[in-house]
Amino acid sequence: MxxxxxxxxxxxxxxxxxxxxxxxxxxxxxxxxxxxxxxxxxxxxxxxxxxxxxxxxxxxxxxxxxxxxxxxxxxxxxxxxxxxxxxxxxxxxxxxxxxxxxxxxxxxxxxxxxxxxxxxxxxxxxxxxxxxxxxxxxxxxxxxxxxxSSLPFIKIDKERIITSTEALKLTEVPKHLVVIGGGVIGLELGQVYLRLGAQVSVVEFMDRIIPGMDGALSKELTKVLKKQGMKFYTSHKVQAVERAGDTVTVKAENAKGEIITLEGDYSLISVGRxxxxxxxxxxxxxxxxxxxxxxxxxxxxxxxxxxxxxxxxxxxxxxxxxxxxxxxxxxxxxxxxxxxxxDYNLIPGVVYTWPEVAAVGKTEEQLKEAGVDFKSGSFPFKALGRARASSDIEGFVKILADAKTDEVLGIHMIGARAADLIAEAVTAMEFRASAEDISRMSHAHPTFAEAIKEAALDATGKRALHI
CATH class of the missing domain: 3.50.50.60 (FAD/NAD(P)-binding domain)
Incomplete structure (x- = not known):
């Protein structure tokens, strides 16, 4: 042996x-x-x-x-x-x-x-x-x-009622893809097929998509994806997913007890793992x-x-x-x-849609629930020269800092290259940087990273320079 x-x-x-x-x-x-x-x-x-x-x-x-x-x-x-x-x-x-x-x-x-x-x-x-x-x-x-994961009443046949595994190897672009679950996997794969011409509807049990992230990110991503053509049914509890031939019917109940029915040719089950x-x-x-x-x-x-x-x-x-x-x-x-x-608090989370979404540390909701006195600063990508030059003007950076010590408690961003930019946020928080520390760092111009510096300036109580 x-x-x-x-x-x-x-x-x-x-x-x-x-x-x-x-x-x-x-x-x-x-x-x-x-x-x-x-x-x-x-x-x-x-x-x-x-x-x-x-x-x-x-x-x-x-x-x-x-x-x-x-x-x-x-x-x-x-x-x-x-x-x-x-x-x-x-x-x-x-x-x-x-x-x-x-x-x-x-x-x-x-x-x-x-x-x-x-x-x-x-x-x-x-x-x-x-x-x-x-x-x-x-x-x-x-x-x-x-x-x-799935729901007990859903029979995944791996043909029309599918998981992310099958969604990665479809032989045709769906006409209407009904995504159950408004988390990372559902939104990323939903956007893939939305871009390729599919109608995409997202059914989410919670009252917003990416519910584990800061509410401001959820609101902005919803707005952007709606503009791209994705439809959302939040606060809806799925009651049934049934297939008849090439048609998949999804029934869901909203907070008022009303039942909606969505018909598509594919349904992606992305309710977690x-x-x-x-x-x-x-x-x-x-x-x-x-x-x-x-x-x-x-x-x-x-x-x-x-x-x-x-x-x-x-x-x-x-x-x-x-x-x-x-x-x-x-x-x-x-x-x-x-x-x-x-430090599990410093494990970043990323959604690879476009614009990308990334975050590290505490959300505003978590700080409020814990009774932490904090201050917030933000800066929109549309005010960046680099963003305008590449036509990537959607999104913002938001920095949360302790009201007394100015230590950064959370950094949340949605925009171009956010998945890469979040590393700066992790580095700063690993060394317990203050918002002022970040605001005094020289950031190359023109870059998307300047939004982090500007948001830090705003969080310190000083005014951002370019808005």
Whole structure:
């Protein structure tokens, strides 16, 4: 029986990063993946393929406005969805291949099969042909991720009633895509097909889309997406999703008890994700699973079995690839005797629609609920020279700071390149910057990042310079 210092179950961003860091720190490491490609949900059917389609559809949408820039395109501009999907897959394959390269480079042993516990130190690997191989693990890291959630009465047929996985490989542009769930996944994929010509309707149980983010971001994104043609039905509880041939009927009840009926040719179910521990046999290793299906861990991400750890979507906290990566590094360094730390308040959240939405720290609603005395500053993108030059004038940056100390408590933005700009916000908050600190930093002109400086000026009580 092969023996390893660390065995990682799951090769998503959390798992493969944990394996790399363990190997770099001198541990004999193995990783187990049940699929034939590495990278998990994020690389194969999540983050990477969705961004590839968002990029392709964005190019198509921009092409419609080239004339505004003095660029005349002759002939009809058409969407070749088959080629677009093929390009997406090529990006996925290349990225997954890159993970395999990193495994080889760091001398990490890769096992293909389903990993499950025989006991706290023995992991069984069930391969596609049914054969089983057992390995010994001094320490194990559970990184099995999550799967799409659904509603009990919805039968997902993966043809017309679909999850994000199927939405990434459609063979036709829907005529009417009914999206159930106004969160990140639903809005991103909804915008992809909206750009390509689909009618898109979003049904959301809460009173606003992206309900976990600052209310101002939700309001602005709703306004922008409505302008683009997306329709919203917030405060609506889905009652039924039924298919008859190529037609999917969605019935939902609003706050007044009224029933609406939407008919489309596809319905995307994007009501969140659930931790995935199926077949893990965690109980055999003494690992406790909570009522919510999460692996229970302490502050060191250690489970109820002292030599077994868990990270990423399968444990508490936000389900984000970069959160899983950070936790993977934390566990590896902890096993090496180091004293790593992670500030969960500084894990940024991003929605990759256009305009992009990004945030870190506390929302205005959270600060009010906690009774924190704060001040707010904001600056609109339309007042930036760089935004006008590229015709990306929608959105704003909003900074929340402590009313007494001026320490930044949260930064929220919607606009072009917000997904990249949020790193400045994370850096500032990691070093406990004040709004004045940010306002006194020199920002290159003309850039989108100037909006952060201007919002900081506004938050300090000084007036922003360009509005």
């Amino acid at each position: 092969s023996s390893f210092d660390v065995v990682v179950i799951g090769s998503g961003p959390g798992g493969y990063v944990a394996a790399i860091r363990c190997a770099q720190l001198g541990m004999k490491t193995a990783i187990i993946e049940k699929y034939s490609t590495l990278g998990g949900t994020c690389l194969n059917v999540g983050c990477i393929p969705s961004k590839a389609l968002l990029a392709s559809s964005h190019h198509y949408e921009e092409l419609q406005h080239f004339a505004d820039h003095g660029i005349e395109v002759s002939g009809d501009v058409k969407v070749n969805l088959e080629k677009m999907i093929a390009r997406k897959q090529a990006v996925v394959d290349q990225t997954a291949g890159g993970v395999k390269f990193l495994m080889d480079k760091n001398k990490i042993t890769v096992f293909e099969g389903v990993g499950s516990f025989e006991n706290a130190t023995t992991v069984a690997i069930t391969k596609a042909d049914g054969s089983v191989e057992k390995i010994e693990a001094k320490n194990t890291i559970i990184a099995t991720g999550s799967k799409p 659930r931790p995935y521990t199926d077949g893990l046999n965690a109980d055999k290793a003494g690992v406790k699973i909570s009522d919510r299906g999460q692996v229970e861990v302490n502050d060191h991400l250690q489970t109820t079995a002292s030599n077994i750890f868990a990270i990423g979507d399968v444990v508490r906290g936000v389900m984000l690839a970069h959160k899983a990566e950070e936790e993977g590094v934390i566990v590896a360094e902890y096993l090496a005797g180091q004293k790593p730390h992670i």
